[in-house]
Amino acid sequence: xxxxxxxxxxxxxxxxAALGDVSFGVEGGAIHAIIGPxxxxxxxxxxxxxxxYKPSSGEVRLRGRRIDGAHPFEIARQGMxxxxxxxxxxxxxxxxxxxxxxxxxxxxxxRFDSAKRAKAMETLHxxxxxxxxxxxxxxxxxxxxxxxxxxxxxxxxxQVLLLDxxxxxxxxxxxxxxxxxxxxxxxxxxxxxxxxxEMRVVMTLAQRITVLNFGKLLVEGTPSEIQxxxxxxxxxxxxxxxxxxxx
Amino acid sequence: MLIQLGFSGLxxxxxxxxxxxxxxxxxxxxxxxNFAQGELVxxxxxxxxxxxxxxxxxxxxxxxxxxxxxxxxxxLFMARGIYHPLRNAPQLGAIVATLGLSIFLxxxxxxxxxxxxxxxxxxxxxxxxxxxxxxxxxxxxLILVTMVVLMVLQVAMFRGTxxxxxxxxxxxxxxxxxxxxxxTDRVIAxxxxxxCMLAGVAGVLVxxxxxxxxxxxxxxxxxxxASSIVGGFGHVPGAVIGGLIxxxxxxxxxYFLSSQYIDVISFGLxxxxxxxxxxxxxxxxxxxxx
Amino acid sequence: xxxxxxxFVAIALAILSVAAMLIPNVLGVYYLxxxxxxxxxxxxxxxxxxxxxxxxxxxxxxxxxxxxGAYGYSILALRGVPLPVAAVAGVLLAGGAGLALxxxxxxxxxxxxxxxxxxxxIIMQQLMINLGGLTGGxxxxxxxxxxxxxxxxxxxxxxxxxxxxxxxxxVVALSVLFDRSPLGMRARALRDDETAAEVSGVNIRNIKVxxxxxxxxxxxxxxxxxxxxxxxxxxxxxxxxTTFNYLVMVVIGGLGSTGGVVTMAFLLTLIPExxxxxxxxxxxxxxLVVIVMMAAAPGGLAGxxxxxxxxxxxxxxxxxxxxxxxxxLGKPREGKVG
Numbered sequence: 001x002x003x004x005x006x007x008x009x010x011x012x013x014x015x016x017a018a019l020g021d022v023s024f025g026v027e028g029g030a031i032h033a034i035i036g037p038x039x040x041x042x043x044x045x046x047x048x049x050x051x052x053y054k055p056s057s058g059e060v061r062l063r064g065r066r067i068d069g070a071h072p073f074e075i076a077r078q079g080m081x082x083x084x085x086x087x088x089x090x091x092x093x094x095x096x097x098x099x100x101x102x103x104x105x106x107x108x109x110x111r112f113d114s115a116k117r118a119k120a121m122e123t124l125h126x127x128x129x130x131x132x133x134x135x136x137x138x139x140x141x142x143x144x145x146x147x148x149x150x151x152x153x154x155x156x157x158x159q160v161l162l163l164d165x166x167x168x169x170x171x172x173x174x175x176x177x178x179x180x181x182x183x184x185x186x187x188x189x190x191x192x193x194x195x196x197x198e199m200r201v202v203m204t205l206a207q208r209i210t211v212l213n214f215g216k217l218l219v220e221g222t223p224s225e226i227q228x229x230x231x232x233x234x235x236x237x238x239x240x241x242x243x244x245x246x247x
Numbered sequence: 248m249l250i251q252l253g254f255s256g257l258x259x260x261x262x263x264x265x266x267x268x269x270x271x272x273x274x275x276x277x278x279x280x281n282f283a284q285g286e287l288v289x290x291x292x293x294x295x296x297x298x299x300x301x302x303x304x305x306x307x308x309x310x311x312x313x314x315x316x317x318x319x320x321x322x323l324f325m326a327r328g329i330y331h332p333l334r335n336a337p338q339l340g341a342i343v344a345t346l347g348l349s350i351f352l353x354x355x356x357x358x359x360x361x362x363x364x365x366x367x368x369x370x371x372x373x374x375x376x377x378x379x380x381x382x383x384x385x386x387x388x389l390i391l392v393t394m395v396v397l398m399v400l401q402v403a404m405f406r407g408t409x410x411x412x413x414x415x416x417x418x419x420x421x422x423x424x425x426x427x428x429x430x431t432d433r434v435i436a437x438x439x440x441x442x443c444m445l446a447g448v449a450g451v452l453v454x455x456x457x458x459x460x461x462x463x464x465x466x467x468x469x470x471x472x473a474s475s476i477v478g479g480f481g482h483v484p485g486a487v488i489g490g491l492i493x494x495x496x497x498x499x500x501x502y503f504l505s506s507q508y509i510d511v512i513s514f515g516l517x518x519x520x521x522x523x524x525x526x527x528x529x530x531x532x533x534x535x536x537x
Numbered sequence: 538x539x540x541x542x543x544x545f546v547a548i549a550l551a552i553l554s555v556a557a558m559l560i561p562n563v564l565g566v567y568y569l570x571x572x573x574x575x576x577x578x579x580x581x582x583x584x585x586x587x588x589x590x591x592x593x594x595x596x597x598x599x600x601x602x603x604x605x606g607a608y609g610y611s612i613l614a615l616r617g618v619p620l621p622v623a624a625v626a627g628v629l630l631a632g633g634a635g636l637a638l639x640x641x642x643x644x645x646x647x648x649x650x651x652x653x654x655x656x657x658x659i660i661m662q663q664l665m666i667n668l669g670g671l672t673g674g675x676x677x678x679x680x681x682x683x684x685x686x687x688x689x690x691x692x693x694x695x696x697x698x699x700x701x702x703x704x705x706x707x708v709v710a711l712s713v714l715f716d717r718s719p720l721g722m723r724a725r726a727l728r729d730d731e732t733a734a735e736v737s738g739v740n741i742r743n744i745k746v747x748x749x750x751x752x753x754x755x756x757x758x759x760x761x762x763x764x765x766x767x768x769x770x771x772x773x774x775x776x777x778x779t780t781f782n783y784l785v786m787v788v789i790g791g792l793g794s795t796g797g798v799v800t801m802a803f804l805l806t807l808i809p810e811x812x813x814x815x816x817x818x819x820x821x822x823x824x825l826v827v828i829v830m831m832a833a834a835p836g837g838l839a840g841x842x843x844x845x846x847x848x849x850x851x852x853x854x855x856x857x858x859x860x861x862x863x864x865x866l867g868k869p870r871e872g873k874v875g
Contacts, residue, residue, distance in 0.1 A: 050736055076738040088733035090726050092793075101726050104719040105738030112719060156738055280648045332832035338647050339595060343788050344831040346781050351824030358818055465778070469659060472652055480649070511663045514656040521653045522641045 001064055003028035003191050004049070004080075004160060009058035009068075011044055011215075018044040019215045022058070026160075026193055026208075031186050033194045033202045036212035037235060042195045043085065045212070046164050049193070050082040051075040062160070077106055081153030082162035087145035089137035095148055096133040099123060102155035120155055127151045127181055143174035150181065160191045167198040179205060203227065211235065250381035252498045258387035258456070260494020261394040264487035265449040266471035267478070269442035271486040275418040276438045277330055278338075282345040285468025286352035287443055291318050291450025292459045296367040297360050307370040315447040322443030326436035349464065356461040369455025390452045397448060398487070414438055466510075470497075473517040479530025489527065557702055561695035569694045573766055575806035576701040577759050582786035582802040583705075583712050583795060584755020589784070590793035591721060592748040593728025595647065598638060598654035599783050601661035602753040604775030605631040606760025608665060608672055611681045611770055620684050624761045631757020632750050639749030643742050646731075658777035665772040677771025684765040697766050704762060708755055712795040724748060725793065789830050791839020800838060 002025035011019040019041045026032045034042050047053040049060060051072035060068040067075050076082075081102075090098050103116035124130040127147040132140060140148060146166050153161055163182075167175050175198070182205055185192055196202050202209060203223045211218040211226060213235040219226065226232050270284040295314040305313070329348060333341050371385030404411040416424040417434045425431045449467075457463060470493055471486075478489025493513060501509045520527060561569055585599045609627030614620055638657055645653050665672050672678065683691045684700070691697055715721045726734035727741045735741050764770050786805055791797030812819055834841055 052732065052736070071740075071742070072732070072735040073738050073740050076736050082736050084733070088730045090729040090733060092725055092729050093722075097722070101722050101734070101739070102737040104722060105726075105734075106740070107719070109720040110714070110718045152737060280651070329828060329832070333835075336831070336835045339589075339593075339788060339792075340831045340835040342595065342648070342651060343784055344828050346784070347824045347827030347831065349824070350778070350781065351821050351828065354818070354821035354824065358821060469655070473656075476649075476652065507667045508663070511660050511667075514659050514663075517656045518641075518653050518660075521645060521649055521656075525645070525649055 002026055003063055004193065005059075005061040005064075006045075006049075007059040007061070009045070009048065009060065010056045011041075011048060011053060012056045017215055019048070019055075022212070022215070022217045024210050024217060024220055026191060028159075028191055029186070029189050030207045031182065031192045031194060031205050033196055033206035033209045034212065035196060035199075035202055035209060036218070039214075040212040040235075041215040042212055043164060044215075046082065046162055046193075046195055049075075050080065050162055073105070076156055076158075079157070079159040080162065081156045081158040081160070083146070083149035083153055083164055083166060085164045085168065087142070087149045089140070089145060089148060091136075091138050093137055094134050095129055095137050095140065096120060096124065098137050098148060098152050099155045102152045105156070116155070123151045123154050126154075126184070128177070143170050143178075146170070146174075146178065147181065154185075158190070160193065161185065162193045162195075164195050165197055166194075167196060167201050175201065248381070250379070251383060252502055253495065254381075254383045254387045254391075256495035256498030257491055258384075258390040258494070259497060260474075260491035261390050261487075262449050262453050262456075262467070262490070263470045263474045263493050264490025265394065265397075265445050265452075266467055267474040267486035267490050268483065269445040269449075270471065271475055271481060271483055272418065272438055272442050272445075275481055275483070276414075276421070276435055277334065279330065279333070279341040279345065281442070282342060282468065283349035283352060283464075284442070284446060284471060285464035285466070286349040286356075287318065287321075287446035287464075288450045288453065288467055289356060289459075289461065289464035290321070290352055291447040292454040292463065293356055293360050293365070293450075294318075295447075295451045296365050296454045296459050311448070311451050314451050315444045318443040318447030318450075319440040322440035323436050325443065326439035330435065330439060331432075349468075353461050353464060362461070364458035364460035365454075366458055367454050371455075386455050390456075393448065393452060397445075410434075410437065414441070470513065473513055475527075476517055476520050476525075477527050479527030480525075482527065482529045485527055485529035488529070557699075561698055566694050569698060571806065571810055573694060573697050573701055575803050576698075576705045577763050577766065578783070578786070578806050579705045579799055579802040580701075580708050580755055580759040580762070582783050582790070582798050583708050584752045584759065585783045586712065586752075586787045586790075586793065586795065586798045587715070587724075587755070588745075588748040588752040589787050590791075590798065591715065591724040591728065592745060593792070594642075594745060594748065595651040596654045596749070596752065597651050597777065597780050597784070598658045598661075599752065599756050600775045600777055600779040601658040602631040602634060602756025603760045603763070603779070604661055604665055604772070605634050605753075606757030607764045607770045607775065608678070608760075609757070610761040611678045611764045612671060614682045614764075615678060615680070620682060621686060624684060624765075627761045627764075628754055628757040631760065632754035635750040635753020635756075636746065638753070639746040642749065643745055655777060658780060662772055662776055665775065672772070675772060677769060679769035681764050681768050681770065683768065684761070691765065697762075701762050701766070704758060708758070709795060709799060716793070716795060720744075728793070785827055789827070789834075789837045791837035791842075794837070794839035797837055797839040797842075 004026040006025070007023050009019055009022045010017065022041070022045065034045065036042050044053065048055050048068065051067065051070050051074065054069045058068065059066055062075070062078055062080055065078075067078065067080075090101060093101065099120035100112070100117060103120055104112065107113070121130065121133065124133055127150060129144060129147055129151060132144070137148060150161070150163070150166070166178055170178065179201060182192055182194070194202070194206065206223055208221070209223060209226045210220045211232045218235055219229050219231050221229070266284055266288055269287070270281040273279060273281045291314050294317055295310055329344055333344055369386050371389065374385040375382040376385060376388060405415050406412070413424070413429045413434050414437060416427065416429060417431050418438065421431055424434070453467070471490065474489035474493045475486050476489070477492055478485025478487070496513060496516070497509055500512055504512065560572065564572065581599060581603060585596070588594050588596045606627040609630035610623050613623035613626055618626070638654065642650055642653060666675050685691060691700060715724075723734065723739045723744055726737065726739055727744050731741055782805060786801040787798050790799070790801035809819055815822060836843065
């Protein structure tokens with residue numbers, strides 16, 4: 001059974017169909033990329049998966065249980081975390097506190113758990129932000145904010161991580177570092193659903209790719225299958241500035 | 248009787264609409280809810296009645312023009328002194344600041360003009376016009392006529408003149424307007440000035456209908472907020488239409504239902520709209536945002 | 538908390554308790570009364586701070602909850618209901634109203650919520666004025682029985698002082714504990730970024746309602762204490778414009794800072810006394826000062842305090858983009874969008 005299953009997902013906004021009848025499955029432990037030109041519905045899909053939007057019709061299942069229409073916090077607590085395209089740090093808190101919040105978003109009202117605190121520090125070490133633990137979250141530069149987002153989502157102890165264009169705007173060094181983090185997460189057995197524009201990253205990291213266009217599923221397959229798919233090539237070269245699939 | 252109620256309801260509604268229009272323009276331009284809009288009307292009413300009418304005995308038309316000019320200048324000061332320092336502040340700061348302004352204006356009015364309410368008979372006094380069996384107050388007719396003229400002029404300005412188009416552009420999207428070369432700071436100041444001018448007209452028109460007192464701003468503002476919610480917050484024609492609807496509701500509700508509880512009813516309506524149809528009659532539903 | 542900290546707190550509490558014992562003897566009846574009013578304001582402001590400061594939700598209804606507690610207690614007490622029952626009923630009435638308001642308010646944000654809570658406040662005030670048979674109308678109620686338990690009655694300002702001090706201390710303690718707890722962290726996450734909090738697992742709906750109820754209950758408690766302190770109440774005390782005072786206490790004290798809010802509550806009660814010579818111009822000056830404060834120091838007293846210590850952070854992380862104070866009041870407005 002796929003860890004995430006999307007069936008006939010449709011979403012309308014005031015008459016415009018952002019997603020039309022999209023179905024696909026994500027295998028547990030895989031790095032699964034979702035790509036497509038701007039406006040193809042990738043972010044809408046991510047928002048529905050994480051519960052921020054409710055679908056107009058269709059189903060989403062996490063480990064076999066339906067989560068479409070559930071509140072975002074319910075989905076988060078069931079083991080699916082996400083990051084945002086533009087990082088959303090909690091402004092009044094430090095880097096470490098951002099992570100502590102995720103770890104303590106449910107459970108005891110009055111007691112902080114020292115085990116969760118230790119896990120938060122360990123996660124900071126994992127993404128390389130341990131030095132900045134006590135600095136204000138908003139003081140981090142852009143690339144590190146992305147890592148903070150991921151670290152915060154990790155403190156939910158998720159099985160699935162939704163990443164929304166995490167490589168956008170990063171320099172090559174930051175890009176490489178982020179790719180290492182994603183590989184390490186994959187090594188830990190996490191399922192990563194990666195919405196991305198950076199083709200080199202996608203082709204290098206992903207085991208499976210779903211291509212969206214105009215809200216519909218265009219084609220799905222392994223990186224080499226996608227690279228040789230005429231439909232995918234046309235969707236991309238037709239609407240972007242001739243950027244090829246090879247980065 | 249119905250016709251009479253209708254006219255008085257529309258007249259009050261026109262006032263609510265004018266006030267609502269003022270802060271709707273400010274909201275569209277800079278994202279601040281101007282909680283002091285009612286006090287601006289009060290200020291204009293006092294200036295018009297106390298200073299221009301009672302002290303200087305100026306004819307009504309001159310009174311109107313001078314009051315509007317005064318309010319326009321005040322609006323420029325408001326833009327510089329209140330909006331400008333707060334332009335990047337979070338919502339709550341701006342709310343508290345405009346509430347502070349309303350308190351300041353309300354209490355300053357008492358200091359300047361004394362605590363007693365003023366009565367002004369206006370240019371028509373109690374004169375009525377007969378429409379069949381109904382007797383309609385001249386003042387109400389004046390309000391409605393002024394309103395129509397003003398709306399026509401406003402549409403002409405917004406669509407026809409360069410400055411009007413600049414104001415519309417800035418109100419729709421400040422960043423894009425700036426990128427197009429519009430001096431948004433100056434345009435925003437003008438929008439504040441215009442919104443205050445609208446309050447000025449409202450103040451002059453409403454003065455003969457009510458006692459002019461320092462407290463009048465609060466209730467007018469609240470009715471105007473309700474009008475705006477009903478019409479669709481941020482929707483320019485909606486503000487006016489919402490005002491007319493609320494004015495008619497007030498008039499007919501007071502007569503047929505209960506004048507004591509009319510405020511409870513209108514604010515109940517406000518809350519009902521906020522819960523069930525926050526976009527009002529004409530607004531667009533807010534999209535869920537990621 | 539380390540043992541050094543515990544000792545510090547214990548000593549501070551001991552000193553404060555002694556001071557509290559002495560205050561009624563040191564101050565004359567008049568100033569003791571002012572302090573009593575200040576304590577009521579502390580409960581109101583610290584209460585409002587839960588929904589406004591910790592939660593970042595704009596509620597303009599605090600005066601209405603104040604009034605519900607006051608009228609609830611007074612109406613029942615005047616009808617012979619046992620005073621402890623009347624007091625609890627008043628508090629529960631306010632808390633219940635907070636629940637009734639908080640639930641539908643889940644959908645509303647920012648200025649929409651402000652307007653809805655404002656409307657609620659207006660409606661409550663109109664009901665207080667118009668339900669004359671019940672509420673005494675515009676004249677209000679008088680000869681309200683002083684709170685007492687059996688043979689123990691409060692018949693002097695010092696007694697009122699101790700009663701109010703206990704409750705104020707409880708509310709402040711709750712606020713401080715809340716602030717340091719995971720629950721408080723969730724509330725602050727809600728304030729900082731509702732969506733980010735939600736996808737991090739925070740049940741923001743429950744938190745919002747909970748904060749509303751806490752704020753409303755504190756308001757009701759303040760209302761009961763106020764009624765028993767003065768012995769008479771009238772609708773104009775609970776006008777929505779009164780909410781403005783508490784709004785100022787919370788915002789200028791520093792959203793979410795218990796210490797700042799308590800300080801402002803005392804200052805705003807005492808300053809009018811000191812500035813008596815201003816007489817009628819006091820409110821006008823007050824309004825003006827508020828405008829200036831908002832423009833100059835949007836973080837309030839707490840923000841100023843934090844900015845003073847922020848330079849230390851800058852020295853530790855010199856390459857940071859923005860090293861300034863930790864407390865930011867949430868995202869700036871985006872004009873028409875939002």
